Amino acid sequence: MTTHKPDTQLETPGLVFPTGFVWGAATSAYQIEGALDVDGRGRSIWDTFCATPGRVVNGEDARVAIDHYNRYRDDVRLMADLGLSAYRFSVSWSRIQPLGSGAINNKGLDFYKNLVDELLSYGIDPWLTLYHWDLPQALEDAGGWPSRDTSKRFADFAAAVHGALGDRVKNWSTVNEPWCAALLGYASGEHAPGRREPAKAIHAAHHLNLAHGLAVEAMRAQHADSRIAGSVNLYAVTPATESEADQDAARRVDGLQNRFFLDALMYGRYPEDVLADLSHLTTPDEFIQDGDLAAIAAPLDMLMINYYSRFTVSGAPGGAQSAAAAPTDSGSPWVGSEHVGFVNGGRPVTSMGWEVDGTGLYEVLTRLAREYPSIPLYISENGAAYDDVLTEDGTVHDAERRDFIDTHLRVCHQAIEGGVPLQGYFAWSLMDNFEWAWGYDKRFGLVYVDYSTQTRILKDSALWYAETIRHGGLRGPAE
Numbered sequence: 066m067t068t069h070k071p072d073t074q075l076e077t078p079g080l081v082f083p084t085g086f087v088w089g090a091a092t093s094a095y096q097i098e099g100a101l102d103v104d105g106r107g108r109s110i111w112d113t114f115c116a117t118p119g120r121v122v123n124g125e126d127a128r129v130a131i132d133h134y135n136r137y138r139d140d141v142r143l144m145a146d147l148g149l150s151a152y153r154f155s156v157s158w159s160r161i162q163p164l165g166s167g168a169i170n171n172k173g174l175d176f177y178k179n180l181v182d183e184l185l186s187y188g189i190d191p192w193l194t195l196y197h198w199d200l201p202q203a204l205e206d207a208g209g210w211p212s213r214d215t216s217k218r219f220a221d222f223a224a225a226v227h228g229a230l231g232d233r234v235k236n237w238s239t240v241n242e243p244w245c246a247a248l249l250g251y252a253s254g255e256h257a258p259g260r261r262e263p264a265k266a267i268h269a270a271h272h273l274n275l276a277h278g279l280a281v282e283a284m285r286a287q288h289a290d291s292r293i294a295g296s297v298n299l300y301a302v303t304p305a306t307e308s309e310a311d312q313d314a315a316r317r318v319d320g321l322q323n324r325f326f327l328d329a330l331m332y333g334r335y336p337e338d339v340l341a342d343l344s345h346l347t348t349p350d351e352f353i354q355d356g357d358l359a360a361i362a363a364p365l366d367m368l369m370i371n372y373y374s375r376f377t378v379s380g381a382p383g384g385a386q387s388a389a390a391a392p393t394d395s396g397s398p399w400v401g402s403e404h405v406g407f408v409n410g411g412r413p414v415t416s417m418g419w420e421v422d423g424t425g426l427y428e429v430l431t432r433l434a435r436e437y438p439s440i441p442l443y444i445s446e447n448g449a450a451y452d453d454v455l456t457e458d459g460t461v462h463d464a465e466r467r468d469f470i471d472t473h474l475r476v477c478h479q480a481i482e483g484g485v486p487l488q489g490y491f492a493w494s495l496m497d498n499f500e501w502a503w504g505y506d507k508r509f510g511l512v513y514v515d516y517s518t519q520t521r522i523l524k525d526s527a528l529w530y531a532e533t534i535r536h537g538g539l540r541g542p543a544e
């Protein structure tokens with residue numbers, strides 16, 4: 066059994082994190098499991114999306130992914146070798162409830178029971194996410210997230226999983242990155258189910274929020290000692306200039322990306338300015354019913370934040386589009402603000418074209434502590450894709466990824482010192498995996514996966530992260 070007691074006696078002066086800080090790594094079911102046709106799993110919207118020509122780069126799919134379904138024991142041992150204190154993963158709804166409602170598929174549930182038991186046997190805390198984008202196809206056929214009924218189906222699903230695993234999983238999150246599920250799935254169409262229906266995308270966003278709230282309520286009624294979170298992807302947003310148009314663009318993007326979800330989850334309201342931006346497309350009476358907002362604001366034990374980058378935005382006509390555009394033909398996810406341009410802020414970029422900006426994380430964290438105070442925070446995803454090279458001697462020298470994580474952890478430490486209640490960090494991702502519409506082209510892992518043999522190889526960043534965990538913090542100044 067691996068122990069996770071940090072050695073706080075650093076040989077060199079460094080940044081020590083508080084005792085009990087959670088050191089984790091994250092994955093999601095669809096991106097790693099493979100085994101899509103086994104043990105009674107039903108179809109999901111991503112199966113359909115991948116099978117549609119032109120949707121995923123190189124026509125790739127997740128039928129095998131990184132074969133975690135069959136290799137989970139080895140993968141858990143690898144987590145133990147790294148010294149992780151926690152592992153964040155998601156469960157596949159269609160594996161557990163093949164049609165998204167009705168009978169539970171016990172074989173599917175057993176996979177997660179076994180995974181959890183394996184984690185616990187190594188002293189690794191399982192952090193379970195209920196929904197990471199792989200909606201059962203049967204529910205999409207019935208209307209998908211634009212349909213209110215999907216929220217209720219999700220609450221039933223959450224209750225079933227929580228009922229089965231709530232005795233051994235203490236930390237739960239509901240919906241991962243509802244912005245992506247709604248806006249990329251139903252407005253730009255660059256994610257499954259690939260629809261381009263802007264007003265419906267807003268309805269989807271509300272129903273994802275509602276699904277979250279109803280699931281929290283259902284879980285609270287079962288195991289009172291569970292810690293439950295929402296999980297949102299937040300960005301720092303800056304206007305390209307001080308012009309009125311650019312400032313309005315920043316307000317709009319911040320509104321739809323950040324405040325639409327934060328205000329709903331934390332305060333049970335949608336920002337008036339965002340509703341006004343959307344009013345030519347849809348109005349609240351078309352999607353909000355009595356009691357919805359109170360349900361969405363069900364009290365949480367913690368908030369989980371995925372942070373990757375900063376947006377610099379322009380409202381000037383013809384503002385430049387970001388280098389981080391979708392890999393395939395798509396519409397705009399910026400419903401009601403399609404005119405906004407994404408401008409190159411002049412920072413180094415990852416292989417996704419996303420600008421590296423640790424100061425943006427500092428802004429996000431301090432803003433949360435100021436505007437949504439008192440809730441414990443966790444970084445549930447942070448990391449970077451780079452074009453990793455496996456050398457002939459079987460190593461991967463990914464200094465850029467190590468520096469990326471180092472920079473962001475330094476920011477986390479600074480925020481904690483300044484009083485931000487940040488209590489843990491999960492690197493995205495534990496292993497290279499299926500990066501949605503980008504297929505296998507983008508590698509986010511601390512662990513390199515040779516897709517032809519499924520061999521796992523620790524990158525330099527993984528070895529460095531293991532050292533960081535072992536020391537309970539960062540050694541010495543930034544390199």
Ligand code: IFM
Nearest residue numbers: 093242371446493500509
């Ligand atoms: O791979 C994704 C993950 O599924 C959700 N958050 C962002 C990651 C990188 O794009």
